[in-house]
Amino acid sequence: MSQRVVVAGVGNVLHQDDGFGVAVAQKMLDHPMLPPEVTVLDIGIGGMTLIQALEEPCNLLIIVDAYQRGGRPGDLYLLEPQVPDMTGLSLQERCDYFADTHYATPMRALAFSRSIGRLPPLIRIIGCEPVEADDIGIGLNPPVAAAVPSACALVKTVIEEYLVSIHHGLHGKLSSTGLIGADMNGLGHQS
Numbered sequence: 001m002s003q004r005v006v007v008a009g010v011g012n013v014l015h016q017d018d019g020f021g022v023a024v025a026q027k028m029l030d031h032p033m034l035p036p037e038v039t040v041l042d043i044g045i046g047g048m049t050l051i052q053a054l055e056e057p058c059n060l061l062i063i064v065d066a067y068q069r070g071g072r073p074g075d076l077y078l079l080e081p082q083v084p085d086m087t088g089l090s091l092q093e094r095c096d097y098f099a100d101t102h103y104a105t106p107m108r109a110l111a112f113s114r115s116i117g118r119l120p121p122l123i124r125i126i127g128c129e130p131v132e133a134d135d136i137g138i139g140l141n142p143p144v145a146a147a148v149p150s151a152c153a154l155v156k157t158v159i160e161e162y163l164v165s166i167h168h169g170l171h172g173k174l175s176s177t178g179l180i181g182a183d184m185n186g187l188g189h190q191s
Helices: 016-030 047-053 091-098 106-115 142-146 148-167
Strands: 005-010 038-044 060-066 076-081 122-128 180-182
Touching: 005 016, 005 047, 005 148, 016 038, 016 060, 016 122, 016 142, 016 148, 038 047, 047 106, 060 148, 076 148, 122 148, 142 148
Parallel strands: 005 038, 005 060, 060 122, 076 180
Antiparallel strands: 076 122
16 A cells, blocks of 8 residues: 655635645745655645646645635634545536636546546645635735644644554554545635
8 A cells, every 4th residue: 555645735825825735835845844755745726736746646635725614714624525526427517627727726636636546545634714815915814824833733643643554554544533524615715
């Protein structure tokens, strides 16, 4: 079983808090703190980059992004997405869904990866409640910026749990404690 882990920081740094995932990825890249089987990627708004990263098989994908759930700005969420199965759609419906690569959100990237058999068996999302994900501007608002170190620590914890489960023969199972099912339509709020 592959132990490769991909951490993907996504978001638009030109929309203030929407750049949260990128800020986390950059911090992790600037201060390496993870084992060698972990690849950290600054995806930005390039969903196609995420699809390409998943061409090399991995067992755990962690997406870090702004995530609006109505909480307090800076709140962190650990989520397990429900990736839709596109096989029930007609060829034309699938083409329409995936045609616009400018709208390659994390959800579409995951759905596409699933459709080509490249979806990792374990996916977690670490989301941060933004102050505002649509405001144009550079830099995170203070409560969101303050959540970056905690998000980095949470990424590390999820990876450690995964690697310990592999070591103990549990086939990379992650506990469901604290995980919330999500439909990801709000992931990486984009207009």
